[in-house]
Amino acid sequence: MATPVLDKVEAEAAASPYITATFRIRRFNPEISDEATWEDFQVEIDPKERVLDALHKIKWELDGSLTFRRSCAHGICGSDAMRINGKNRLACKTLIKDINPEKPITVEAIKGLTVLKDLVVDMEPFFQAYRDVMPFLVTEGNEPTRERLQSPEDRERFDDTTKCILCAACTSSCPVFWNDGQYFGPAAIVNAHRFIFDSRDEAGEQRLEILNDRDGVWRCRTTFNCTDACPRGIEVTKAIQEVKRALITRRF
Amino acid sequence: MKIHKYDTVIVGAGGAGMRAAIEATKRSRTAVLTKLYPTRSHTGAAQGGMAAALANVEEDNWEWHTFDTIKGGDYLVDQDAAEILAKEAIDAVLDLEKMGLPFGRTPKGEIDQRRFGGHSRNHGEAPVRRACYSGDRTGHMILQTLYQNCIKEGVEFFNEFYVLDQLIVEVDGVKRSAGVVAYELATGEIHVFQAKSVIYASGGTGKFFKVTSNAHTLTGDGQAACYRRGLPLEDMEFFQFHPTGIWRMGILLTEGARGEGGILRNKDGERFMEKYAPVMKDLASRDVVSRAIYTEIREGRGCGPEGDHVFLDLTHLPPEQLDAKLPDITEFARTYLGIEPYTDPIPIQPTAHYAMGGIPTNVEGEVLADNTTVVPGLYAAGEVACVSVHGANRLGTNSLLDINVFGRRSGIAAAEYSAKADFVELPENPAELVQEQVERLRNSTGNERVAELRKELQETMDANVMVFRTEQTIKTAVEKIGELRARYKNVSVQDKGKRFNTDLLEAIELGNLLDLAEVMAVSALARKESRGGHYREDFPNRDDVNFMRHTMAYREVTADGQDSVRLDYKPVVQTRYQPMERKY
Ligand SMILES: Cc1cc2nc3c(=O)[nH]c(=O)nc-3n(C[C@H](O)[C@H](O)[C@H](O)COP(=O)(O)OP(=O)(O)OC[C@H]3O[C@@H](n4cnc5c(N)ncnc54)[C@H](O)[C@@H]3O)c2cc1C
Numbered sequence: 120m121a122t123p124v125l126d127k128v129e130a131e132a133a134a135s136p137y138i139t140a141t142f143r144i145r146r147f148n149p150e151i152s153d154e155a156t157w158e159d160f161q162v163e164i165d166p167k168e169r170v171l172d173a174l175h176k177i178k179w180e181l182d183g184s185l186t187f188r189r190s191c192a193h194g195i196c197g198s199d200a201m202r203i204n205g206k207n208r209l210a211c212k213t214l215i216k217d218i219n220p221e222k223p224i225t226v227e228a229i230k231g232l233t234v235l236k237d238l239v240v241d242m243e244p245f246f247q248a249y250r251d252v253m254p255f256l257v258t259e260g261n262e263p264t265r266e267r268l269q270s271p272e273d274r275e276r277f278d279d280t281t282k283c284i285l286c287a288a289c290t291s292s293c294p295v296f297w298n299d300g301q302y303f304g305p306a307a308i309v310n311a312h313r314f315i316f317d318s319r320d321e322a323g324e325q326r327l328e329i330l331n332d333r334d335g336v337w338r339c340r341t342t343f344n345c346t347d348a349c350p351r352g353i354e355v356t357k358a359i360q361e362v363k364r365a366l367i368t369r370r371f
Numbered sequence: 372m373k374i375h376k377y378d379t380v381i382v383g384a385g386g387a388g389m390r391a392a393i394e395a396t397k398r399s400r401t402a403v404l405t406k407l408y409p410t411r412s413h414t415g416a417a418q419g420g421m422a423a424a425l426a427n428v429e430e431d432n433w434e435w436h437t438f439d440t441i442k443g444g445d446y447l448v449d450q451d452a453a454e455i456l457a458k459e460a461i462d463a464v465l466d467l468e469k470m471g472l473p474f475g476r477t478p479k480g481e482i483d484q485r486r487f488g489g490h491s492r493n494h495g496e497a498p499v500r501r502a503c504y505s506g507d508r509t510g511h512m513i514l515q516t517l518y519q520n521c522i523k524e525g526v527e528f529f530n531e532f533y534v535l536d537q538l539i540v541e542v543d544g545v546k547r548s549a550g551v552v553a554y555e556l557a558t559g560e561i562h563v564f565q566a567k568s569v570i571y572a573s574g575g576t577g578k579f580f581k582v583t584s585n586a587h588t589l590t591g592d593g594q595a596a597c598y599r600r601g602l603p604l605e606d607m608e609f610f611q612f613h614p615t616g617i618w619r620m621g622i623l624l625t626e627g628a629r630g631e632g633g634i635l636r637n638k639d640g641e642r643f644m645e646k647y648a649p650v651m652k653d654l655a656s657r658d659v660v661s662r663a664i665y666t667e668i669r670e671g672r673g674c675g676p677e678g679d680h681v682f683l684d685l686t687h688l689p690p691e692q693l694d695a696k697l698p699d700i701t702e703f704a705r706t707y708l709g710i711e712p713y714t715d716p717i718p719i720q721p722t723a724h725y726a727m728g729g730i731p732t733n734v735e736g737e738v739l740a741d742n743t744t745v746v747p748g749l750y751a752a753g754e755v756a757c758v759s760v761h762g763a764n765r766l767g768t769n770s771l772l773d774i775n776v777f778g779r780r781s782g783i784a785a786a787e788y789s790a791k792a793d794f795v796e797l798p799e800n801p802a803e804l805v806q807e808q809v810e811r812l813r814n815s816t817g818n819e820r821v822a823e824l825r826k827e828l829q830e831t832m833d834a835n836v837m838v839f840r841t842e843q844t845i846k847t848a849v850e851k852i853g854e855l856r857a858r859y860k861n862v863s864v865q866d867k868g869k870r871f872n873t874d875l876l877e878a879i880e881l882g883n884l885l886d887l888a889e890v891m892a893v894s895a896l897a898r899k900e901s902r903g904g905h906y907r908e909d910f911p912n913r914d915d916v917n918f919m920r921h922t923m924a925y926r927e928v929t930a931d932g933q934d935s936v937r938l939d940y941k942p943v944v945q946t947r948y949q950p951m952e953r954k955y
């Protein structure tokens with residue numbers, strides 16, 4: 120086996136290419152004003168850092184009142200979905216160099232949910248839609264003493280939709296959801312899919328009925344915004360299509 | 372101020388909190404207070420697996436698992452607790468499967484298992500496949516599955532409520548829990564929750580280190596709240612440094628990567644773990660591997676222009692295997708380092724990972740006020756607690772296990788206690804301490820900044836109380852922490868508002884980190900031996916004669932309000948395993 124070398128990282132680490140980037144942030148604090156405004160911040164930063172690092176720099180060094188949610192800082196907790204240069208992304212998974220720091224970088228709250236302060240939105244309607252699709256395994260009959268068996272193929276069937284971190288990037292990028300908050304939205308459908316296609320589950324019919332509703336899966340117009348937005352790489356539109364097909368064929 | 376009354380209050384909605392909530396809600400009127408939305412909890416970041424001797428893929432049994440846990444913990448483990456952990460592991464995994472957790476499967480359709488560091492066949496003979504997993508997002512699936520089942524059970528959550536104080540009342544000379552005080556992020560309102568029993572499940576405290584796998588929100592709030600009210604903290608000097616964090620960032624690359632065959636290499640491409648652990652090699656216990664990495668770095672065999680890291684090499688593994696078994700961590704390498712793990716090795720360094728110490732409990736999760744007395748109505752489970760099943764060093768996959776086994780136990784025990792106990796009367800002015808704290812910070816005009824103090828704290832912790840420690844370095848840290856605690860009194864926040872004031876809460880969290888850092892350093896200074904995660908270069912050997920005992924740290928306050936850490940010790944529970952030298 121060849122001895123590993125790592126010229127790439129070493130070369131990059133040698134130089135320390137700090138740049139000055141402008142972050143144009145949509146500010147809103149009803150304690151101060153009913154109007155939202157754009158505010159610019161200049162940040163000295165390594166472009167290999169994340170947008171979340173820049174937001175922290177602003178909060179910690181320039182303006183402590185800048186408010187956003189975050190926790191894990193590596194794309195796993197779903198706290199920090201926001202609109203960055205007009206696209207929904209996780210701030211902690213977006214490197215500054217990948218979004219053209221030559222021009223001002225715009226950062227605003229995700230759309231379609233009520234903004235409460237700066238980048239913080241009211242997540243309750245989003246979680247309500249999630250709860251409405253019965254996002255839990257439903258089984259009948261006696262519990263086996265050991266595990267329920269499931270073949271690797273059956274397990275693979277719903278693997279993609281188990282990855283969801285409930286960040287709302289998909290739902291809040293959906294034009295149908297913007298126009299009508301009653302629509303379940305892609306994230307709820309993704310999570311229904313996760314159970315409908317789980318061979319162990321026995322409530323698929325019920326979930327399909329829920330999604331057959333006026334505000335359900337038929338509202339989707341396949342614009343693919345959700346798939347583009349998903350930071351977990353879930354094929355959201357495909358999952359929605361599979362649910363639609365299951366509704367027609369009643370086979371899943 | 373609002374007052375609420377519940378039978379059982381659970382602080383935290385990570386794995387431990389939600390596992391407890393599922394049990395407690397079935398048996399008592401329960402509220403779960405959590406500073407994060409439940410699915411944001413850091414349990415979701417866990418990657419590798421959850422240990423249980425299911426013996427689905429090869430011979431295994433819970434007694435071997437017990438032994439490995441005790442040996443891995445360098446014999447500081449309470450052996451009765453380790454036995455419960457290993458025995459109940461099997462049902463804990465099966466319960467999760469029945470709740471819907473999508474485990475990886477064998478061709479026969481059973482739960483698949485993989486190797487993990489320190490887990491062995493027949494008392495150290497060879498690695499065993501004991502870790503149940505779901506790709507490299509086992510923690511994510513546990514967190515989601517538990518949340519889903521909380522929805523199913525109708526668990527009542529108070530999201531974005533920060534618990535900042537534990538109410539302790541002395542009744543007939545016995546310390547009892549009356550409830551907790553919480554701060555509501557959305558409104559700035561203070562809430563008192565009177566409860567017959569309280570369970571702390573508020574997670575770890577890794578944010579006092581700079582390079583860490585822990586979330587920004589892991590600031591030891593639960594430990595600090597109890598400590599400030601005179602309850603002890605156990606074994607706080609024992610912190611685990613995971614060998615493979617992404618260089619400089621600390622983001623974890625699971626040990627599962629080595630379980631799948633990944634190899635650590637120094638700048639000469641040498642598989643250096645063969646020198647340090649001839650049998651287990653790259654899968655030796657974490658403290659052993661972390662020290663080996665730093666030894667390589669110190670002796671000039673580190674990689675990069677500054678020689679400050681080593682490589683995790685996955686390039687010999689088939690891309691299909693990486694895609695199937697390690698999709699998330701390979702993506703981390705691509706996203707954050709711009710490296711393709713199929714073809715390039717990944718630069719790594721040890722990262723501060725897990726608090727073995729915490730709020731002392733017995734095996735029912737009851738919190739101890741001293742070596743033997745329990746605080747009626749007060750429980751703790753998960754990373755915030757110290758049972759102690761992890762002793763001086765936790766084995767990989769034993770924490771996801773711990774949160775399920777002891778989360779469940781404490782949920783049942785607390786609810787059963789609530790069923791027979793009365794409410795303890797609230798103290799006069801129950802919210803006083805929190806109100807004062809919040810008002811002081813909001814009105815302060817001091818010139819110290821939270822971010823600056825936190826940075827200095829993290830730097831001193833990384834430099835002085837990490838993988839290698841000496842009397843000299845620890846003393847430097849103690850002194851620095853003292854200075855920072857003094858300067859903390861002059862901290863001010865810029866955001867003076869009530870709504871979503873995260874500026875204020877970061878200041879409070881920093882206060883907690885400072886208190887706990889002091890406890891950690893003082894405990895480490897007194898432990899003049901090396902054991903598990905605590906390695907003293909000036910005392911490189913384990914000293915069972917003087918230090919086969921748990922540290923118990925108490926906050927002492929003098930009449931003039933000065934506080935300091937007082938140390939005491941507690942015997943280790945030994946049942947069937949005699950301490951041996953730990954070799955891998
Ligand atoms: C990156 C990573 C990978 C890991 N991989 C593994 C693994 O493969 N196997 C394994 O066994 N272990 C692993 N661990 C360890 C394990 O994941 C954790 O120890 C465990 O998940 C902790 O669970 P918990 O429920 O105690 O705490 P957490 O999941 O951290 O939850 C803490 C909860 O407390 C709440 N909280 C905190 N403070 C307050 C407050 N003041 N008021 C109200 N609520 C509060 C939070 O909102 C949160 O809900 C890993 C850890 C990390 C960091």
Ligand code: SF4
Nearest residue numbers: 283284286287289349
């Ligand atoms: S499907 Fe993707 S974008 Fe939508 S909530 Fe889940 S993780 Fe976020």
Ligand code: FES
Nearest residue numbers: 190192196197211
């Ligand atoms: S902070 Fe957790 S997903 Fe970004």
